[in-house]
Amino acid sequence: MLKELRPALVMVAALTAVTGLAYPLAVTGIAQTIFPTQANGSLVTRDGTVVGSSLIGQGFTGPGFFHPRPSATTGPDPADPAKSAAQPYNAAASGGSNAGPTAKALVDRVREDAGRLAGDAPGTPLPVDLVTASGSGLDPHLSPAAADFQVLRVAKARGLPESAVRALVAANTTPRPLGFLGEPVVNVLALNLALDEAARQK
Amino acid sequence: MTMNGWIQILVFIALVAAVTRPLGGFMTRVFAGERTMLSPVLTPVERVLYRMAGVDAKAEQHWVTYAVAMLLFNLFGMVLLYALQRLQGVLPLNPQGMAAVPADLAFNTAASFTTNTNWQNYGGETTLGHLVQMAGLTVQNFVSAATGIALAVALVRGFARESARTLGNFWVDLTRATLYVLLPLSFVLALALVWQGVPQTLAGAVDATTLEGAKQTIALGPVASQEAIKMLGTNGGGFFNANSAHPFENPTALSNLLQMLAIFAVGAGLTNLFGRMVGDERQGWAILAAMGVLFVIGVTVAYWAEAQGNPAFAALGVDPAAGNMEGKETRFGIAATALFATITTAASCGAVNGMHDSFMPLGGMVPLVNMMLGEIIVGGVGAGLYGMLLFVVIALFVAGLMVGRTPEYLGKKLEAKEVKMTVLAILCLPLMMLGLTSVAVVTDTGVASIANPGPHGFSEVLYAYVSGAANNGSAFGGLGGNTLWYNLTIALAMLVGRFLVIVPMMAMAGALAAKRRAPASSGSFPTHDALFVGLLVGVILIVGGLTFFPALALGPIAEHLAMNAGTLF
Numbered sequence: 001m002l003k004e005l006r007p008a009l010v011m012v013a014a015l016t017a018v019t020g021l022a023y024p025l026a027v028t029g030i031a032q033t034i035f036p037t038q039a040n041g042s043l044v045t046r047d048g049t050v051v052g053s054s055l056i057g058q059g060f061t062g063p064g065f066f067h068p069r070p071s072a073t074t075g076p077d078p079a080d081p082a083k084s085a086a087q088p089y090n091a092a093a094s095g096g097s098n099a100g101p102t103a104k105a106l107v108d109r110v111r112e113d114a115g116r117l118a119g120d121a122p123g124t125p126l127p128v129d130l131v132t133a134s135g136s137g138l139d140p141h142l143s144p145a146a147a148d149f150q151v152l153r154v155a156k157a158r159g160l161p162e163s164a165v166r167a168l169v170a171a172n173t174t175p176r177p178l179g180f181l182g183e184p185v186v187n188v189l190a191l192n193l194a195l196d197e198a199a200r201q202k
Numbered sequence: 203m204t205m206n207g208w209i210q211i212l213v214f215i216a217l218v219a220a221v222t223r224p225l226g227g228f229m230t231r232v233f234a235g236e237r238t239m240l241s242p243v244l245t246p247v248e249r250v251l252y253r254m255a256g257v258d259a260k261a262e263q264h265w266v267t268y269a270v271a272m273l274l275f276n277l278f279g280m281v282l283l284y285a286l287q288r289l290q291g292v293l294p295l296n297p298q299g300m301a302a303v304p305a306d307l308a309f310n311t312a313a314s315f316t317t318n319t320n321w322q323n324y325g326g327e328t329t330l331g332h333l334v335q336m337a338g339l340t341v342q343n344f345v346s347a348a349t350g351i352a353l354a355v356a357l358v359r360g361f362a363r364e365s366a367r368t369l370g371n372f373w374v375d376l377t378r379a380t381l382y383v384l385l386p387l388s389f390v391l392a393l394a395l396v397w398q399g400v401p402q403t404l405a406g407a408v409d410a411t412t413l414e415g416a417k418q419t420i421a422l423g424p425v426a427s428q429e430a431i432k433m434l435g436t437n438g439g440g441f442f443n444a445n446s447a448h449p450f451e452n453p454t455a456l457s458n459l460l461q462m463l464a465i466f467a468v469g470a471g472l473t474n475l476f477g478r479m480v481g482d483e484r485q486g487w488a489i490l491a492a493m494g495v496l497f498v499i500g501v502t503v504a505y506w507a508e509a510q511g512n513p514a515f516a517a518l519g520v521d522p523a524a525g526n527m528e529g530k531e532t533r534f535g536i537a538a539t540a541l542f543a544t545i546t547t548a549a550s551c552g553a554v555n556g557m558h559d560s561f562m563p564l565g566g567m568v569p570l571v572n573m574m575l576g577e578i579i580v581g582g583v584g585a586g587l588y589g590m591l592l593f594v595v596i597a598l599f600v601a602g603l604m605v606g607r608t609p610e611y612l613g614k615k616l617e618a619k620e621v622k623m624t625v626l627a628i629l630c631l632p633l634m635m636l637g638l639t640s641v642a643v644v645t646d647t648g649v650a651s652i653a654n655p656g657p658h659g660f661s662e663v664l665y666a667y668v669s670g671a672a673n674n675g676s677a678f679g680g681l682g683g684n685t686l687w688y689n690l691t692i693a694l695a696m697l698v699g700r701f702l703v704i705v706p707m708m709a710m711a712g713a714l715a716a717k718r719r720a721p722a723s724s725g726s727f728p729t730h731d732a733l734f735v736g737l738l739v740g741v742i743l744i745v746g747g748l749t750f751f752p753a754l755a756l757g758p759i760a761e762h763l764a765m766n767a768g769t770l771f
Contacts, residue, residue: 004267007373008274010255012282012345015380018247019344020337023385024427027392031402031426034393039402041422041450043410050410053420055399055449058412065413069532091420092407093328094444096529096557098680100658102761104770106528106560107514114518125521128511132528135447135556141532143524180209182455183535192413 044189052189057140059089060192064157064199066142066150068188069129070113072097073137089138096135120153141185144173158199168194203509207537211501214459214541215494218466218580222490225467226474232382233355233375233475235259244381251377262368265712268356269705271372272349276316276701279345284312286338287330296331297406298421303329310689315342317700318350318582320432320439320552320675321692323684327421327442332404339439340428344388347435347468348379350584353704354472355379357588360711361612362479364719369711383468384434391464392430398460399453400426425450433464436582438552438675446542446555447531458538458555465551469580472587480612484730489590492738493579497548500568500579504540507565513765526565529557540565543676547572550582552675559654559662559678563765566678567758570665573672575746576631582673588707594729595624595710597741601727611729613719620713623706630702632749634671634695639664639753647687653680656771657764661757666692671699 031039042054052058057068073095075087087093099106113131127146147169155165172191175184231238252259263271287303290296303311307323314321315338324330330339352375359369396402401422410418425441429451432438438445446452452461470490477486508530511522525536534542539556546553547569558566572579578590594611599621602609609616642648642663652659662678669676670692677683683692728734764771 004271004274007255007257008271008278011251011275011373011376012278014251014254015345015377016282016337016341019380019385019431020341023388024336024340024424027389027396027427028402028404028424030393031396035396038396038399039426040405041401041403041408041420042399042453043408043420050408052410052412052418053408055453056418056420057449058414058418059416060412060414062414089418091418093325093421094442094448095325096444096447096560096679098557098559098653098678099528100559100654100656100661100678100680100761100771101512101514101526101528101562102656102658102765102769102771103654107518107770110515110520111518114520118519126519128515128520128522128524128527129532131515131518131520132526132530134531135529135554135560136442136444136449136531138444138449139531139533140449143532145521145524146532176206177454177456180206180213181459182210182533182538185533189413196413 044193046193051193054187054189055140056091057089057138058189060188063153065192065195066147066154066188069139069142069146070131070133071137072133091138094136094138096137097133121149124149140187140189142188144169144184144186147186147191154195158195160198160202164198165195168198203505204537207505207509210537211505211541214462217463218470221463221467222470222474225471226478226486229383229471229475230478232378238382240382240386248377248381252373255373257371257373259371259374262371264367265356265369265708268369268372269708272353272704273701275345275372275376276349279342280312280316283315283338283342284308286334287311290331290334293333295333295336295404298331300329300331306686306689307684310693313693313696314675315339315437315439316346317673317696318346318435318437318550318585319670319673319696319700320437321670321677321696322439322443322675323689323692325443326440332423335428335441336424340431343428343431343435343437343439344380344384345376347384347431347437347583348376350582351379351383351468351472352376352584353708354584354587355475357591357707357711358476358479360714361614362481363715364717366715369715384431387434387467388427388430391434391460392426394460395426395429395457398457399450400429400457401450402426422450430464432553433461433551434468436465436469436549436551438546440553446553447557452555455533455538458534458542461553462542462545465545465549465553466580468583469549469586472584476587482730485612488730488735489594492735493590495735495739496575496579496742497544500548500572501541501544504544504565504568505537507562508536508540510562512562514770526560526562529560531556543569544572546676547674548577548579548581550577550585550673552669554676557679558665558676559680563758563762566661567754569676570661570668570754570758571746571750573668573674574635574750575742576628577672577674578742585673589703592624592627592707593742594738595620596628596745597738598727598729600741601737607725610720610726613722614714614717615720620710623710627703627706628745630698631671634698635664635668636753638667638691638695642667642691647685651682651685651688653682654771657757657760658771661761664753664757667695670695673700
C-alpha cells in the first residue's frame with residue numbers, strides 16, 4: 001500500500017502541471033493568435049471607447065432604446081456593501097431569478113412588467129421573453145417578436161419613421177445557426193448602435 | 203412543441219450514435235496499450251510520467267491495490283484543491299484580487315470537484331481567481347473524469363477476463379485516460395468554443411461605458427479551456443455562476459450543440475468499449491439502447507412541460523405560445539434548453555444552460571428522476587457505465603429468480619457476493635438523497651435556505667441532495683447552499699455517493715475477474731436483444747419508482763397539481 005504513496009503524490013503534481021497549466025496556457029496562446037476578438041470577450045467599440053460586448057446584455061432604460069429582457073442579477077448594496085441588492089445586467093455576477101413556477105413573487109413581477117409594457121403595442125400579445133428573466137441575467141438577445149413589440153415606442157421617441165426602425169430590427173435579426181439550432185434572435189446592443197447611427201444621419 | 207424542436211433532438215441522438223463506435227474503438231486500443239495515431243507524441247510524455255512516479259507500466263494490480271491507489275490519488279488531489287482555495291490571496295494569477303475562500307466553502311468545493319460533482323456553492327466570477335480555476339478546478343475536471351474512466355475499464359476487465367487476479371494498473375489507466383482521451387478532445391473543443399465566442403485570456407475584467415453612459419464591468423478569463431473539459435469530463439462546474447447559460451460560456455446555439463454532444467460522447471463510447479472488450483459489440487449496443495429508451499422518455503416529458511408555458515402568465519396577457527422562458531436564454535429557446543437539462547442529468551454533468559429552479563414542475567422533475575436513477579443514461583464518464591452494469595446485475599438476478607436458475611452475465615455466474623456488493627452500492631444513493639433531505643426539511647437551518655415557498659421549496663432541498671449524492675452538480679439554484687449546514691452535508695453526500703459506490707463495485711469486479719467463463723447454453727438468457735433491454739429498463743424504473751415516488755409526490759407532483767388548480771405560494 002505504501003508503495004502507492006509516491007505515484008499518488010507525483011501524479012497529482014505532474015497532472016496539475018499538464019492539465020492545469022500547460023493545457024490552458026497552450027489554448028490561450030493559440031486562441032489569442034487565431035481568434036483574438038472572441039478570446040478577449042467580443043468587445044464592441046464606438047469612437048475608440050469600449051461600449052460593451054456583443055455577447056453581454058446591457059440594461060437599456062431610455063424610451064429611445066430597445067429594452068432587453070428583465071435581468072435578475074444582483075450586486076453589492078450601495079448603502080451596505082455586506083448585503084446584495086438588485087443590479088440588472090451586472091456582468092461581474094451572472095445569475096437567474098431562480099423563481100419557481102408557482103411563486104407568487106414571480107407572478108407579481110410579471111404582472112407589474114406586463115402592465116408597464118401594455119402601452120407599447122396595444123392589441124399585440126405580449127412576448128414572454130419581455131417579462132421573464134434569463135438564466136444568465138446577461139442575455140444579449142430578444143426574440144424578433146419582442147423587438148417588434150417595441151418598434152412603435154422607439155420610433156416615436158426617436159422621431160424616426162416606423163418602417164425605418166422595423167428595417168433596422170430585420171437587419172439585426174440573426175437566423176437559427178445551420179437553419180435549425182436554437183431560435184432566431186435580435187442582438188439588442190447591435191440594434192441600438194444601429195439606431196443611434198440612423199438617428200445621427202437623419 | 204415545434205417541428206424544429208424535434209429536429210434538434212433527433213439530430214442530437216443521431217450524432218451521439220455516430221460518435222459511439224469510433225470513440226469506442228479508439229478507447230479500446232488506448233486501454234489495451236496498443237499504438238494509436240497519438241502515440242508518437244504522447245508515448246514519450248507517458249514514459250517520463252511513469253519514471254518520475256516510479257510506476258512499472260507492465261505491473262498489474264489486484265482490485266484492492268487498484269482501489270487504494272485511486273483513493274490516495276483522489277485524497278491528495280482534494281487536499282491540493284482545498285489548499286489552493288485557502289491560499290489564493292497570496293498566490294499569483296489572481297487579477298481581481300479574490301480573497302481566500304472560507305474553510306467550509308473550500309471543503310465543499312474540493313469535495314465537489316474531486317468527486318466529479320461540481321456542485322457550485324461558490325459564485326465563479328465573484329469567488330475564484332484564475333489560478334484556482336486553472337490549476338485547481340480544471341485539473342480535477344480532468345482527473346476526476348479520468349478516474350471514472352479508469353474504474354469503468356477495470357470493471358469491464360472483470361467481466362472480460364477469466365481466472366485472473368488483476369484488473370489493470372490504475373496509474374496507467376489514469377494517465378492514458380487523461381493524455382489520450384480527454385486532453386486531445388478538450389483541446390479541439392476549447393478552440394471550437396473560442397471560435398464561437400468563448401473568451402480565453404489571462405487578463406481580468408474589462409470596464410465598458412454603455413450607450414446610456416453607465417459603467418459595466420465585464421468578467422473575463424481563461425473560460426474556453428475549462429469549458430471544454432467541463433463538458434467532456436461530465437463535470438459541469440462553470441467558470442461563471444450562471445454556467446452554460448452565460449453567453450461567455452455558451453454563446454450560440456451551435457456551441458450549445460457541441461457542448462451537449464461533448465457531455466455524451468465519452469460515456470457513449472465506453473458502452474462500445476465494453477462490447478468490444480467482452481468480445482461482442484452487441485452487448486454494448488444493448489446497454490446503449492436501454493439508456494436511449496430512458497433518455498427519449500425524459501426528453502419528451504421535459505420538452506412537453508416547458509413548451510406549455512406558465513398558466514398563471516396567460517391571464518396577464520402574455521403570449522403562451524413561446525413556452526416557459528423564465529430562466530432560459532433567447533438564443534436556445536425551449537427545445538434546446540429542455541434537451542440540455544435532460545442530457546446534463548442523464549450524464550453526471552450538471553452544467554446548465556437554463557435555470558432548473560424555474561422549470562415547470564414536471565419539467566424540473568425530469569432532471570430529478572434522471573439523477574435519482576443513478577445517472578445511468580450514458581451517465582458520467584465511466585460512472586455511467588459502471589452504474590448501469592450494477593443495474594444489469596440486479597436485472598439478471600431478478601430474471602434468475604423468476605426462472606429459478608443462477609443468473610449469469612457474459613458467461614460469468616452472478617452469485618451471492620456479486621449481488622450483495624451491487625445492492626450495497628445501489629443503496630448508498632437513496633440513503634444519502636432521502637436521508638439527508640428528511641433531516642434538512644425538519645431543521646430550522648435547513649429550511650432557512652429555501653428560496654421558493656410551498657412544495658417547490660421541498661423540491662429545492664431534495665434536488666440539492668439528489669444532485670450531490672448522484673455527483674451531478676446541477677441545482678435548483680434558489681436554495682442558498684453556501685451555509686455551514688449545506689456545505690458540510692452536501693459534501694458528505696458527494697463523497698459517499700462517489701466512493702461508497704466505487705469500493706463495492708471494485709470488489710465485485712475483482713470477484714468477477716477470478717471466475718471462469720461458462721460457454722453459453724440453451725438455458726442462458728441472451729443479453730443483447732430487445733427482451734433484455736425491456737427487462738433492464740423495467741427494473742431501473744421499478745427500483746427507482748418504488749424508492750423515490752413518495753418524495754416526488756411531495757415535491758414536483760404536488761406543485762404540478764397546485765399549479766393547475768391556480769394556487770400560488
